[in-house]
Amino acid sequence: MPNRLVVVGGGAAGMSAASAARRVDPGLEIVVLESSGYAAYGLCGIPYYLAGLVERAEDLVAYPATYFREHRRLDLRLRATAVELDPDRRTVQYTQDGRTHRLGYSALIVTTGGVPTVFPLPGVPADRVFTIRTLEDAISLRSLLDAGRVGRALIVGAGYIGLEMAESFAARGCAVTVVEMLDRVLANFDAPVAELVEKHVREHVDLRLGTDVKKALAEPDLAPDIVVLSAGVRPAATIAATAGAETGPGGALLVDDRMRTSLPDVWAAGDCVAAYHRVLDAPAFVPLGPAANKAGRVAGTVAAGGDASFAGIVGTAVIKVFELEVARTGLTLAEAQAAGLDARATDVVSRSRAKYYPGVEPVHVRLVHEAHGRLLGAQLVAREGAAKRVDVVAAALYSGMGVADLHSFDLSYAPPYSPVYDPLTVAAQAAIANLEVAR
Amino acid sequence: MPNRLVVVGGGAAGMSAASAARRVDPGLEIVVLESSGYAAYGLCGIPYYLAGLVERAEDLVAYPATYFREHRRLDLRLRATAVELDPDRRTVQYTQDGRTHRLGYSALIVTTGGVPTVFPLPGVPADRVFTIRTLEDAISLRSLLDAGRVGRALIVGAGYIGLEMAESFAARGCAVTVVEMLDRVLANFDAPVAELVEKHVREHVDLRLGTDVKKALAEPDLAPDIVVLSAGVRPAATIAATAGAETGPGGALLVDDRMRTSLPDVWAAGDCVAAYHRVLDAPAFVPLGPAANKAGRVAGTVAAGGDASFAGIVGTAVIKVFELEVARTGLTLAEAQAAGLDARATDVVSRSRAKYYPGVEPVHVRLVHEAHGRLLGAQLVAREGAAKRVDVVAAALYSGMGVADLHSFDLSYAPPYSPVYDPLTVAAQAAIANLEVAR
Numbered sequence: 001m002p003n004r005l006v007v008v009g010g011g012a013a014g015m016s017a018a019s020a021a022r023r024v025d026p027g028l029e030i031v032v033l034e035s036s037g038y039a040a041y042g043l044c045g046i047p048y049y050l051a052g053l054v055e056r057a058e059d060l061v062a063y064p065a066t067y068f069r070e071h072r073r074l075d076l077r078l079r080a081t082a083v084e085l086d087p088d089r090r091t092v093q094y095t096q097d098g099r100t101h102r103l104g105y106s107a108l109i110v111t112t113g114g115v116p117t118v119f120p121l122p123g124v125p126a127d128r129v130f131t132i133r134t135l136e137d138a139i140s141l142r143s144l145l146d147a148g149r150v151g152r153a154l155i156v157g158a159g160y161i162g163l164e165m166a167e168s169f170a171a172r173g174c175a176v177t178v179v180e181m182l183d184r185v186l187a188n189f190d191a192p193v194a195e196l197v198e199k200h201v202r203e204h205v206d207l208r209l210g211t212d213v214k215k216a217l218a219e220p221d222l223a224p225d226i227v228v229l230s231a232g233v234r235p236a237a238t239i240a241a242t243a244g245a246e247t248g249p250g251g252a253l254l255v256d257d258r259m260r261t262s263l264p265d266v267w268a269a270g271d272c273v274a275a276y277h278r279v280l281d282a283p284a285f286v287p288l289g290p291a292a293n294k295a296g297r298v299a300g301t302v303a304a305g306g307d308a309s310f311a312g313i314v315g316t317a318v319i320k321v322f323e324l325e326v327a328r329t330g331l332t333l334a335e336a337q338a339a340g341l342d343a344r345a346t347d348v349v350s351r352s353r354a355k356y357y358p359g360v361e362p363v364h365v366r367l368v369h370e371a372h373g374r375l376l377g378a379q380l381v382a383r384e385g386a387a388k389r390v391d392v393v394a395a396a397l398y399s400g401m402g403v404a405d406l407h408s409f410d411l412s413y414a415p416p417y418s419p420v421y422d423p424l425t426v427a428a429q430a431a432i433a434n435l436e437v438a439r
Numbered sequence: 440m441p442n443r444l445v446v447v448g449g450g451a452a453g454m455s456a457a458s459a460a461r462r463v464d465p466g467l468e469i470v471v472l473e474s475s476g477y478a479a480y481g482l483c484g485i486p487y488y489l490a491g492l493v494e495r496a497e498d499l500v501a502y503p504a505t506y507f508r509e510h511r512r513l514d515l516r517l518r519a520t521a522v523e524l525d526p527d528r529r530t531v532q533y534t535q536d537g538r539t540h541r542l543g544y545s546a547l548i549v550t551t552g553g554v555p556t557v558f559p560l561p562g563v564p565a566d567r568v569f570t571i572r573t574l575e576d577a578i579s580l581r582s583l584l585d586a587g588r589v590g591r592a593l594i595v596g597a598g599y600i601g602l603e604m605a606e607s608f609a610a611r612g613c614a615v616t617v618v619e620m621l622d623r624v625l626a627n628f629d630a631p632v633a634e635l636v637e638k639h640v641r642e643h644v645d646l647r648l649g650t651d652v653k654k655a656l657a658e659p660d661l662a663p664d665i666v667v668l669s670a671g672v673r674p675a676a677t678i679a680a681t682a683g684a685e686t687g688p689g690g691a692l693l694v695d696d697r698m699r700t701s702l703p704d705v706w707a708a709g710d711c712v713a714a715y716h717r718v719l720d721a722p723a724f725v726p727l728g729p730a731a732n733k734a735g736r737v738a739g740t741v742a743a744g745g746d747a748s749f750a751g752i753v754g755t756a757v758i759k760v761f762e763l764e765v766a767r768t769g770l771t772l773a774e775a776q777a778a779g780l781d782a783r784a785t786d787v788v789s790r791s792r793a794k795y796y797p798g799v800e801p802v803h804v805r806l807v808h809e810a811h812g813r814l815l816g817a818q819l820v821a822r823e824g825a826a827k828r829v830d831v832v833a834a835a836l837y838s839g840m841g842v843a844d845l846h847s848f849d850l851s852y853a854p855p856y857s858p859v860y861d862p863l864t865v866a867a868q869a870a871i872a873n874l875e876v877a878r
Contacts, residue, residue, distance in 0.1 A: 012859070045795055045854050059795040278849075289859045290852045311847035318851035327851055356484055356498040387856035388827050394849050395834035408750035409834050410717075412757035412766055413729045415484050417826035420451070420728045 009111035010034025013270025016296030021304035047164035114233035114271035154224035157231035250285035259299035276312035327390035330377025350423035352385035354415035373402035448550035449473025452709025455735030460743035486603035553672035553710035593663035596670035689724035698738035715751035766829035769816025789862035791824035793854035812841035
């Protein structure tokens with residue numbers, strides 16, 4: 001058996017894993033199989049590339065392929081698609097340039113990412129339908145935009161990516177329609193918070209909620225030049241799952257805190273895994289960038305013989321929706337109740353700066369907590385002061401703190417940055433008043 | 440003995456205390472003695488009022504005096520200066536309109552704030568020398584500015600208030616000189632961090648370090664129209680200390696977690712007390728607004744017969760210095776070493792946004808931590824992304840976490856707000872590499 005680490009997938013998790021493995025073992029043979037033509041691409045940057053805020057697709061890449069090959073001595077194979085894994089023989093089969101290859105491994109890391117939900121759209125040519133999952137997708141779309149060939153864009157789905165796409169196309173002067181099957185935007189926020197975002201989105205684009213895309217396409221006023229499918233992502237776990245790896249929520253791969261799958265000598269990280277969720281105390285499928293990078297690093301370190309562990313996630317995310325910062329961490333009220341927790345929500349509207357300081361904006365804060373005070377999550381919406389303020393609650397969630405702890409945090413104050421009582425202090429104070437008092 | 444709460448001082452702490460007491464006991468007689476003509480004034484807003492960003496001095500007041508009198512039924516006495524406290528007889532003596540009064544109390548809360556350091560300046564008329572401690576000070580200065588009578592301003596001291604003043608006067612078109620006796624700005628930051636600020640300050644005003652103000656005034660090129668003394672603040676603890684209250688660091692009043700002084704039925708809060716510092720595990724004199732408000736609320740609640748406690752501070756502060764956000768929490772390396780801790784510092788330069796996102800700025804982070812990992816503090820400097828990011832470290836310090844915990848926090852990411860590895864994650868990673876590994 002060769003002393004060879006094979007990493008399946010060259011995205012954020014995969015390149016973090018391969019780079020970490022190289023640091024642990026300078027002599028290890030490391031092969032990375034990436035199905036697209038780019039490695040270490042930042043999918044999160046695609047909306048800004050489409051909007052024209054970022055000039056070149058290459059700017060979204062952490063390092064060019066030559067850097068990984070020459071400086072990190074990684075055998076990075078692009079347009080190489082893994083198709084089958086044999087955990088007994090310790091081999092992986094992949095195709096490249098129309099040929100099939102078989103590669104033996106001593107350790108394997110699966111970082112196959114996520115796959116967007118796709119479905120046929122009657123009457124729309126396939127070359128007009130896009131998903132946003134590779135840089136190639138983005139480059140094709142951008143070239144259409146640059147050529148002025150997108151007068152009208154239809155976005156399917158009003159989640160994170162759908163709303164980011166809506167903003168990107170609007171920034172390019174396209175007429176944008178967003179259709180969403182649910183009767184609301186941002187399904188992973190509580191409804192009252194999502195409504196604030198919905199109102200803002202409607203100021204910028206045509207938003208049609210509770211609408212089936214096929215029905216929408218039948219309307220004569222909607223003849224899109226392109227359609228972007230952003231109706232959700234599921235884990236690309238097939239290759240490992242078919243080989244017998246255990247899966248959990250949403251079909252994502254189950255891993256331990258060393259990012260080991262149930263298969264021998266097979267690790268996994270990134271959007272294809274269900275990470276340990278500290279608030280739920282259970283694995284959860286929350287495909288986001290920071291965890292992919294961190295967990296990839298852990299997988300690579302351990303697979304190469306080093307020691308590391310991944311502490312898990314608490315479900316923190318932020319999205320820019322036109323002029324709004326929309327942030328969450330932990331559980332929504334709906335998620336907490338679905339998990340069987342005795343949860344309640346406390347909502348306040350505070351301010352981003354001292355009330356007298358120019359440019360002050362309202363900051364909406366929802367805290368989700370148990371009846372006796374344990375913090376479960378937070379959602380913030382504001383034109384400023386939401387994106388990073390949510391991290392304070394993420395810190396509190398990391399160690400299971402309560403609303404009284406949050407209220408006691410010694411938070412920074414100066415009139416340009418916060419009221420003397422930070423919005424989180426105000427929210428915690430209101431949550432304390434909303435507790436069931438132990439008698 | 441009357442059932443009467445007397446609050447000595449009507450600033451942030453005093454009005455928080457009086458309002459909290461009213462909530463606990465709707466029938467209690469509550470008298471507030473405030474030596475200036477305004478209550479509940481926000482000193483922190485004065486720089487922005489002077490700069491012209493805030494139109495009226497009244498805008499800096501949380502609520503007008505009539506609100507406290509009518510809605511909260513507080514007997515608020517303005518221009519009433521407490522001069523003597525008799526803890527045996529439970530009386531406080533005060534002067535108002537040239538007359539002396541004596542008032543009995545069943546409970547007393549001392550919120551006398553801080554007093555700026557003043558000293559004579561030979562050759563400068565007394566009416567040209569200002570301190571920034573009351574709204575009246577600010578109103579006088581503003582009227583000079585509005586009248587165009589401040590061509591050249593001399594600021595004495597390059598701490599928080601001195602640098603804020605420098606910015607305010609520069610914004611009004613004055614020629615500004617800042618003289619500082621020490622050879623550096625911001626004595627409560629570590630030198631390498633203060634140097635970043637110093638460089639920035641020099642782009643805007645004439646900064647003279649290691650300079651005695653008297654020597655500076657002797658120079659012919661410096662003929663200031665006004666002088667602002669901002670050379671430090673000490674606790675205004677005399678009235679309570681003279682009556683026998685125990686004092687601690689810097690002469691500030693010592694209190695327990697109920698804000699009780701050592702005198703019977705006498706509480707204290709605000710800039711005149713040494714609050715419990717969670718990182719030092721000892722009282723510390725850190726006169727800042729949020730703690731004054733919170734501790735005032737605790738003092739008022741307890742003094743009126745309710746239950747509350749103050750969890751203490753970790754020394755979090757932020758200041759805007761021209762275009763820079765300058766933030767700290769916990770201990771500096773110098774403070775940690777002075778406290779006898781085995782401390783070290785880890786410095787990184789990260790980014791405020793994804794590297795490809797327009798407007799990205801460098802974020803300087805210094806983490807201070809023990810050799811084995813316990814976090815002791817952080818200092819951040821950036822044009823954006825420092826002010827509130829420091830609060831994440833404040834949350835970690837609250838519960839004594841380490842650099843590995845900070846690295847494990849699930850922090851928010853989107854390209855407009857952060858790199859995929861937040862600057863704090865980057866700093867924690869570097870600090871982990873900088874630890875003494877247990878063998």
